[in-house]
Amino acid sequence: MxxxxxxxxxxxxxxxxxxxxxxxxxxxxxxxxxxxxxxxxxxxxxxxxxxxxxxxxxxxxxxxxxxxxxxxxxxxxxxxxxxxxxxxxxxxxxxxxxxxxxxxxxxxxxxxxxxxxxxxxxxxxxxxxxxxxxxxxxxxxxxxxxxxxxxxxxxxxxxxxxxxxxxxxxxxxxxxxxxxxxxxxxxxxxxxxxxxxxxxxxxxxxxxxxxxxxLGEMVMGYAMNGDLGERMGNRHKTMVPHGCYRCKGNDEWVAIAVNGQAEWKAFVKTIGSPAWTQRKDFSNQANRRQNQDELDRLIEEWTRQRNQYEVMELLQKAGVAAGASLNVRDIVDDPQIKAxxxxxxxxxxxxxxxxxxxxxxxxxxxxxxxxxxxxxxxxxxxxxxxxxxxxxxxxxxxxxxxxxxx
Amino acid sequence: MAKGALSGLKVLEFSDFISGSYCTKLMADLGADVIKIEKPGPGDSARSWGPFPGDKPHPEKSGLFLFLNTNKSSITLDVKSEPGRGVFNRLIEWADVLIENYPRRYMVKLGLSYHKLKKIKPSLIMTSITPFGHTGPYKDFKGCDLISSHTSSEAFGNPAEGVHDMESYSPLKGPVHAADFMTGLTAAASTISAVLSLQRYNSGRHIDISAQEALASVTRQELAFCLCEGLYPTRQMGRKRVGGFLYPCKDGYVCIWIGPHWQKLVTMMGNPDWTQAELFKNPATRAEHQDDCNKLIELWTREYTMAEIDRLGMEYDVPLAPVRTVKELVNDEQLAYRSFFVEIDHPVAGRCKYPGAPYKLSGTPWEIKRPAPLLGEQNTEIYGRLLGYNRRELAKMKQAGII
Incomplete structure (x- = not known):
């Protein structure tokens, strides 16, 4: 000591x-x-x-x-x-x-x-x-x-x-x-x-x-504009996609946050550039925000075929933030927590x-x-x-x- | 003016957005001398986050930035340039503490790893805040508030009362930037212990904060239940065991904490017949039938407004609160009595209400001495007066875009 x-x-x-x-x-x-x-x-x-x-x-x-x-x-x-x-x-x-x-x-x-x-x-x-x-x-x-x-x-x-x-x-x-x-x-x-x-x-x-x-920013928002805020779930004011997606196993999930156009391109490439990623609906952050529900569904089609760590590692290697959504049982075996x-x-x-x-x-x-x-x-x-x-x-x-x- | 508890402590902040800024805000508001290094041009990204008065973006009017940077000085510096790094090293000679939250590889590339900086100043305390820490297989992985919430198991336990339709609802991150703030607070508590070591032993060190661990630390009780009891919460009903449930009432929701306060709650509800049943009288069987019990309590709460239940809670000493918005928080009578919120004048953003002291220290109080700085507001003062660069040198650096 x-x-x-x-x-x-x-x-x-x-x-x-x-x-x-x-x-x-x-x-x-x-x-x-x-x-x-x-x-x-x-x-x-x-x-x-x-x-x-x-x-x-x-x-x-x-x-x-x-x-x-x-x-x-x-x-x-x-x-x-x-x-x-x-x-x-x-x-x-x-x-x-x-x-x-x-x-x-x-x-x-x-x-x-x-x-x-x-x-x-x-x-x-x-x-x-x-x-x-x-x-x-x-x-x-x-x-x-x-x-x-x-x-x-x-x-x-x-x-x-x-x-x-x-x-x-x-x-x-x-x-x-x-x-x-x-x-x-x-x-x-x-x-x-x-x-x-x-x-x-x-x-x-x-x-x-x-x-x-x-809650500093909420207090400031109310004091400045009378803004009460809203429930955003896993979503974000600027980043899209930004959410938690179903994976292969039972109640298995992964979180993904894509920041800006360069990361979006890396994300698209990593998921194999499916045809929908070329649609105008998803061409920039503003459009992706407009069509977020559909975007999240389409992303989930990809994550659903994989397990959470596989998604995490594939995206992280491409420079996109992603993380397994762990429960208290899984975190004990998390490679990072263990190391x-x-x-x-x-x-x-x-x-x-x-x-x-x-x-x-x-x-x-x-x-x-x-x-x-x-x-x-x-x-x-x-x-x-x-x-x-x-x-x-x-x-x-x-x-x-x-x-x-x- | 009274001196703050940390007056005389010299802190250099090289960070962006929330975690590093909240960490140094805690120090600055107790009197530490904090110099914040910002990128020339846009500055800290909190400057572009908002909220803005009238929703009109302006780098000097972002609510998040104004809140997080009270009592600090701002200088602009391009650390990617060779002369910029020279200036950075001069600032390291000045500082007791460096707080940074950039990717590990970026700091190494800039030549600003702890290994390098301690050669300039052996007694330096350097705190690095990253999503997963500086060691381990994920040390260079990216993260943010969302990712830390999920990789720490915090999000898996949220919301607490369970999801009826597990297929439709994912694990949920905490509200606003809860994870970033918790990480910053963890960094502050860790750093200040090293400051005590510096004071006693004159020894510096590197503190490696992982946001994943900072958040996982909060779930320590559930981790213990899981590891020692073999219990772990599913995302379905019944994960809360003793109290803290939400009940709908006439005009919103109330949260009631039952636990050891059952009898007081029963009296408050006027001793309804169902509470006399053996099943609910016995705490063990009541816990097994918590959902049924909650439905019966709800029959009572639905008859009243939030304000009525709040008053009854005070009268009967039952821990409860209405589910309030930030509006009720800002207008709260208890917080007004304690003068919690503070009004701060800012030369560009004007006057606004800010959250105040997280703790009241009687001898060396928390205090706002000045508002958040304008971008590069203290360039002349710090580069000139503190580091001794002359006017010509400063003009040259400005021209080269270094400051």
């Missing part, structure tokens, strides 16, 4: 669900010591998501959904209803650089762990709070999930096929990911600043405000050997970063309370019995 960018940085993480944990997962892989604060009384919902067959459904150490966003971290259990737990939390924060949380509602403040309080015991603390709508304003306490924010920010309205209705964006929690990465960026920027000025700060991140940035070792393997004490998506970031040289196994619930209680806080074994056992460490 030597010389990872965040080596020596310690983070007290009250994150749960998706956005908070994925944020600190980035920082953990980059070398920070992330201490995840949990409790048996109110388990992180993700701990039971995706338990593999053969393991009891309520085994909170076996959720693969949890594993996918929590590797690289340590876990402690603290029952924050107890005053002693809050005292221990304060002691720990004194030796941390960053505190993160993404509760719905002002939970940390209720525990006496708000930024103003913490600043008194650790003057240069960086305090990150992530929420759906921000920590002030009329909607501040509303619970939020990715799909809710996507409906609220206008993405769902724009997501869908031309002529069809609005559709929820993707199976994966898209705006959780945008919040996680915006947050990781902001915390590291604050660390950069702290390293120079010696000052910490409070970071208030609303999921909606990050996701609205991804770059995107997946990481871990030996998990409960689940066994697991393969998980790595981060799209890699450390310098061969080492990929801190990919230690996702923690069992409270796995690092003895290390954190014993080694870091200096409590004796007897004291720790007593606190466990008293359901403080719980």
């Amino acid at each position: 030597q010389r990872l960018p965040l080596a020596g940085i310690r983070i007290m993480d009250f994150g749960q669900m998706w956005a908070g944990p994925h944020l600190t997962q980035w920082l953990a892989v980059m070398g920070a010591e992330v201490i995840k604060v949990e409790t048996r009384l109110r388990l992180d919902f993700m701990r039971m998501i995706g338990v593999p067959p053969g393991i009891e459904r309520d085994n909170f150490n076996a959720g693969t959904g949890f594993a996918s966003i929590n590797y690289g971290k340590k876990s402690i259990t603290l029952n924050m209803n107890q005053p002693m737990s809050r005292e221990l939390a304060r002691e720990l924060i004194k030796i941390c650089d960053v505190v993160t949380e993404n509760f719905s509602g002002h939970i940390l403040e209720r525990w006496g762990l708000g930024y103003e309080e913490l600043k008194k015991i650790k003057t240069d603390i960086i305090y990150y709070t992530g929420s759906g709508y921000g920590r002030n304003g009329p909607h501040q306490d509303r619970p939020a999930y990715a799909e809710i924010i996507e409906a609220y920010d206008g993405s769902t309205y724009l997501n869908g096929y031309p002529g069809g209705g609005p559709a929820t964006v993707g199976v994966s929690p898209w705006t959780d990911a945008t919040q996680a990465m915006h947050g990781a960026f902001a915390i590291m920027a604050a660390l950069y600043q702290r390293n120079r000025s010696g000052e910490g700060q409070y970071i208030d991140a609303a999921m909606i405000e990050g996701s609205a940035n991804f 770059r070792r995107f997946f990481v393997e871990m030996e998990h004490p409960v689940i066994g050997n697991i393969t998980l998506a790595g981060l799209p970031w890699r450390a310098k040289g061969r080492k990929k970063g801190n990919y230690s196994c996702p923690p069992l619930l409270g796995e690092h209680n003895d290390y954190v309370f014993g080694e870091l806080l200096g409590l004796s074994k007897e004291e720790i056992n007593r606190l466990k019995e008293e359901k403080v460490i719980y």
Whole structure:
């Protein structure tokens, strides 16, 4: 772990669900010591998501959904209803650089762990709070999930096929990911600043405000022209053809994007210059746009005879952008993903050997970063309370019995 | 004026369209000094993308460009010419960070590979953004927002609620330029970690961002279900497991997240009889009959308007939202309360509303100090004052079309 960018940085993480944990997962892989604060009384919902067959459904150490966003971290259990737990939390924060949380509602403040309080015991603390709508304003306490924010920010309205209705964006929690990465960026920027000025700060991140940035051009279009946008499916304002086409196999697809006349010529040649490509209807981008439905049908006659990788490689060799539309099962065997070792393997004490998506970031040289196994619930209680806080074994056992460490 | 968190950080941007520009926008808006290199003539292709006021194209009025390039300086430079490359190398001496999103082979041809540039500046951080990364069999394949969405498995999972007629509907890319933005954000988070390393160890490095991986990273949970549980979503019904479904109502749609909020939802709907059936009370059997459950919820939602359901959601603390357009987003009361949108004056495009800070930093706030630059606006300042070229040299370079 030597010389990872965040080596020596310690983070007290009250994150749960998706956005908070994925944020600190980035920082953990980059070398920070992330201490995840949990409790048996109110388990992180993700701990039971995706338990593999053969393991009891309520085994909170076996959720693969949890594993996918929590590797690289340590876990402690603290029952924050107890005053002693809050005292221990304060002691720990004194030796941390960053505190993160993404509760719905002002939970940390209720525990006496708000930024103003913490600043008194650790003057240069960086305090990150992530929420759906921000920590002030009329909607501040509303619970939020990715799909809710996507409906609220206008993405769902724009997501869908031309002529069809609005559709929820993707199976994966898209705006959780945008919040996680915006947050990781902001915390590291604050660390950069702290390293120079010696000052910490409070970071208030609303999921909606990050996701609205991804819709920048829509906001500008509305502000300039009152334009609401439309559902474009896989189509594009200028490039034609630009779509996703059926291939030979069952539910097998390929995406193709042809940019400009030179690429169109290369495309025509690659598909064997069939007679229809010479028609005036398809002679230039404007005409192709006019006759896009028919064009897409004709292209599909060609793709349908081939498999997705065959189409991808034929077109790419000719200088035309094309890519297999992969499902999560196929991407594991994708030659590019494999060659770059995107997946990481871990030996998990409960689940066994697991393969998980790595981060799209890699450390310098061969080492990929801190990919230690996702923690069992409270796995690092003895290390954190014993080694870091200096409590004796007897004291720790007593606190466990008293359901403080719980 | 307060100093930004990244004030003093020197960033050179050699990129086109969205991914590289969003990456450096995040830095510039926190105070980094960003110099953007554009092609003489047309400049960045975002300048010709739009939206334009009154739909009249103008290189200084493109909404996408104006949004993505706040707080930056623009210089024009023909890097394909020998003297142009000389100027580029001078800029590398100045920069801490180089962000670029051109094809790998193009950068090598220009003599601007990391290998070459680190000889000029050993501590350089260089971030390369490409569709598939700089290694592997597809390293020189072309891509764009569409291709990254599909090759990453993100599009296969979209839309989330399943397609009734799988033969008629293909996998779907995300709305607008979602994939390009995600790639740019991934590059920013990766680059800033290297900036911390530079600060601590004074060591530079090359960061190789693959758009395919940046997007595949978002599907990590579904990848885990697939690899560890043997489950993978088909494109038919039932792929969402716990919440986030759309329900039609009187004047549009609402999205409701059930998950652990079932009881609150039942109370909000006024405890209809069907919710008392054992089948729906038990979370496990309810999940098995999610489609039936959703049809029954829809009977209730159809009786109300989006605004009515939104108010009820607040009252009963149920996570839900109406499916809104960008109009409601721009006029939202919560975002107004937080002063999220910012009005920016631009010398050519005029005054317009822009999305604001993605995060509020108390000590070193996000801030717009100046609007997006005109094409080559800082040529004189940067070539003259920063690099020390004299007026005659500048005139010569201009004549030769280098700047």
